Amino acid sequence: MNAAxxxxxxVAFLLTCVPAFAAxxxxxxxxxxxxGPASFLGEPEKNTLIMLQDQLNAAGGVNGQQVEVIVYDxxxxxxxxxxxxxxxxxxxxVAVVIGPSISxxxxxxxxxxxxxxxxxxxxAAAEKIVRPVDPWVFNTPQLDRHAxxxxxxxxxxxxxxxxxxxxxxxxxxxxxxGVLKELIPAQGFELAADEVYGPKDTDMTAQLTKIKGAGxxxxxxxxxxxxxxxxxxxxxxxxxxxxxxxSHGVASxxxxxxxxDAAEGLILPAGRLVAVEQVPADHPQxxxxxxxxxxxxxxxxxxxxxxxxxxxxxxxxxxxAIAKGGSAKSADIRDNLEKISGFAGTSGVYTYSPxxxxxxDESAFIMVTIExxxxxxxx
Amino acid sequence: xxxxxxxxxxxxxxxxxSTYGLTALGFTIIFNTTGVINFAQGEFVMLGGMxxxxxxxxxxxxxxxxxxLAVLGATMAGALVERLAIRPVRxxxxxxxxxxxxxxxxxxxxLAMLLxxxxxxxxxxxxGNQPIMFLGAAIMPQAIWVLVISLFLLGALKxxxxxxxxxxxxxxxxxDSKAASLVGIGVQRMVLLSFMISALVGAVGGVILxxxxxxxxxxxxxxxLKGFAACILGGLGNPFGAAAGGVILGVLESFGAGFVSSxxxxxxxxxxxxxLLFVKPSGLFGLKDSKRV
Numbered sequence: 001m002n003a004a005x006x007x008x009x010x011v012a013f014l015l016t017c018v019p020a021f022a023a024x025x026x027x028x029x030x031x032x033x034x035x036g037p038a039s040f041l042g043e044p045e046k047n048t049l050i051m052l053q054d055q056l057n058a059a060g061g062v063n064g065q066q067v068e069v070i071v072y073d074x075x076x077x078x079x080x081x082x083x084x085x086x087x088x089x090x091x092x093x094v095a096v097v098i099g100p101s102i103s104x105x106x107x108x109x110x111x112x113x114x115x116x117x118x119x120x121x122x123x124a125a126a127e128k129i130v131r132p133v134d135p136w137v138f139n140t141p142q143l144d145r146h147a148x149x150x151x152x153x154x155x156x157x158x159x160x161x162x163x164x165x166x167x168x169x170x171x172x173x174x175x176x177x178g179v180l181k182e183l184i185p186a187q188g189f190e191l192a193a194d195e196v197y198g199p200k201d202t203d204m205t206a207q208l209t210k211i212k213g214a215g216x217x218x219x220x221x222x223x224x225x226x227x228x229x230x231x232x233x234x235x236x237x238x239x240x241x242x243x244x245x246x247s248h249g250v251a252s253x254x255x256x257x258x259x260x261d262a263a264e265g266l267i268l269p270a271g272r273l274v275a276v277e278q279v280p281a282d283h284p285q286x287x288x289x290x291x292x293x294x295x296x297x298x299x300x301x302x303x304x305x306x307x308x309x310x311x312x313x314x315x316x317x318x319x320x321a322i323a324k325g326g327s328a329k330s331a332d333i334r335d336n337l338e339k340i341s342g343f344a345g346t347s348g349v350y351t352y353s354p355x356x357x358x359x360x361d362e363s364a365f366i367m368v369t370i371e372x373x374x375x376x377x378x379x
Numbered sequence: 380x381x382x383x384x385x386x387x388x389x390x391x392x393x394x395x396x397s398t399y400g401l402t403a404l405g406f407t408i409i410f411n412t413t414g415v416i417n418f419a420q421g422e423f424v425m426l427g428g429m430x431x432x433x434x435x436x437x438x439x440x441x442x443x444x445x446x447x448l449a450v451l452g453a454t455m456a457g458a459l460v461e462r463l464a465i466r467p468v469r470x471x472x473x474x475x476x477x478x479x480x481x482x483x484x485x486x487x488x489x490l491a492m493l494l495x496x497x498x499x500x501x502x503x504x505x506x507g508n509q510p511i512m513f514l515g516a517a518i519m520p521q522a523i524w525v526l527v528i529s530l531f532l533l534g535a536l537k538x539x540x541x542x543x544x545x546x547x548x549x550x551x552x553x554x555d556s557k558a559a560s561l562v563g564i565g566v567q568r569m570v571l572l573s574f575m576i577s578a579l580v581g582a583v584g585g586v587i588l589x590x591x592x593x594x595x596x597x598x599x600x601x602x603x604l605k606g607f608a609a610c611i612l613g614g615l616g617n618p619f620g621a622a623a624g625g626v627i628l629g630v631l632e633s634f635g636a637g638f639v640s641s642x643x644x645x646x647x648x649x650x651x652x653x654x655l656l657f658v659k660p661s662g663l664f665g666l667k668d669s670k671r672v
Contacts, residue, residue: 035497195641196640202593203391205387206641212384213384226499236508258499
């Protein structure tokens with residue numbers, strides 16, 4: 001036998017070995033926006049999943065089985081997301097899929113999961129993902145409705161009656177705008193102004209001037225970085241003293257860095273992840289929050305973002321469902337996800353049911369403010 | 380509508396408009412020498428802002444030094460683009476060169492993303508953050524910097540093109556490069572020079588804007604588009620027209636947001652642009668006959 005034949009034989013041997021070896025691991029798919037405009041979501045989510053996979057496998061896996069996470073980057077693009085979903089379902093034959101990072105992409109692919117009968121645990125927040133309930137689709141982030149409820153509770157306590165809203169014209173902002181326009185009149189407030197800005201806009205003084213003219217008691221801004229930082233800066237630059245609420249979409253240290261001094265005193269609802277050390281020691285989320293923050297900062301040497309927490313919770317919930325049912329079959333994972341109750345994650349305490357595939361309520365949010373460049377929990 | 384709001388919209392519009400105008404100026408310079416529309420112009424603006432942030436925050440330079448280094452760096456980038464991407468294919472039709480500049484813009488954007496990450500960054504304003512109140516409207520000190528530097532650049536370019544031999548040689552190249560080379564003008568050198576000057580103008584724009592608009596690897600896309608629109612509005616090939624087009628676009632956007640609806644402000648500005656082009660296809664300040672032979 002000559003050398004070339006040896007090599008071919010070796011390769012052939014290895015090829016037959018690999019599938020047999022890989023069959024032992026539970027395959028979990030993930031579609032995340034690691035690059036593109038939504039990379040601020042997808043990148044920490046990917047890092048989180050890889051870290052959790054390594055931690056779990058090092059600790060012996062789940063039910064004695066190793067876990068293999070297959071991550072595809074959809075580049076924040078809906079077409080690439082659809083292709084990745086098909087690849088995971090047809091080619092990789094995964095048991096369950098985590099992601100996508102953004103709502104539009106989740107809605108675009110959710111129907112494939114119902115027909116393939118594979119559960120999808122999305123890291124995107126839109127209410128449409130889980131209402132009405134699709135038996136195969138779950139999500140982990142807090143809903144916009146919970147955030148708006150918390151803001152309006154705060155506004156009511158402070159005696160505001162006329163509220164202005166300033167929302168970004170992308171999916172996140174318009175979903176928030178819909179909920180705001182529904183809940184503001186329903187809770188007895190008056191909508192003083194309804195302004196919009198573009199995701200790439202760099203100046204919102206025109207909108208703020210208009211809001212100033214409308215005489216609002218408080219402004220609610222709904223967007224993700226960097227837009228809200230511009231709003232905060234423009235508000236100070238125009239000399240406005242009207243209180244400004246932000247959404248949970250800016251609950252990261254990047255926002256404080258971008259807005260600088262203009263961030264001082266702003267109020268927003270946020271998951272407990274932004275102020276871990278201020279969470280009381282007896283709170284059910286305390287241990288999981290600390291473990292996540294410590295693991296992430298140690299592994300990647302960068303600060304955590306609350307967006308990575310959505311992937312953390314998706315992974316933890318799937319593992320809980322697999323451990324609970326003792327099975328990694330798609331249908332069993334789905335059934336056992338619905339049985340999860342009182343499970344502490346980074347974003348809140350999850351209780352899924354056949355009618356509720358989000359699992360959280362407004363208690364998942366705390367109101368925080370920014371004081372001396374740091375997050376401070378409000379009581 | 381009270382007068383102070385009106386004034387605020389105008390100031391906002393002028394500041395925004397200068398940013399568009401500065402980008403538009405860069406388009407004009409290269410177009411005037413080569414007839415090529417350089418779609419990487421927005422990337423030069425981004426490089427100015429991002430390099431300032433890099434030199435200042437990661438390399439510890441003082442702000443003035445960082446700004447100078449950034450502008451020089453971007454000018455070098457302009458020269459490199461001409462050398463590596465345009466010169467090797469200089470005999471291709473203009474349309475091919477334009478498509479190459481689109482490729483160059485994607486490449487620069489990707490490189491900036493890999494080098495400096497995907498985050499948005501802020502640059503400190505040159506002279507404080509305290510707004511100046513004027514008849515009830517707030518003016519940021521940085522906005523005054525933007526307006527003054529834009530006007531200065533515009534004047535300098537005007538003098539360069541109509542008053543110096545190099546400027547005239549560059550204009551000659553765009554009219555007829557063959558004839559220009561026959562009378563002894565180094566056409567390739569002029570093309571190189573035009574890329575360097577337009578990168579310099581773009582980078583200066585990027586630097587003075589960064590404190591107001593913040594900067595990230597992808598700010599060039601939108602600025603490039605708006606700058607291009609401003610160019611068309613003012614009339615391609617006329618630096619004064621480009622700057623004026625930018626200011627008009629900015630003011631339209633600002634008043635559109637204030638009076639009509641902020642949701643339609645981009646649409647409103649572009650609808651007016653379209654109407655204008657139907658009525659006067661050569662742009663506001665363009666030559667009647669766009670064929671300059």
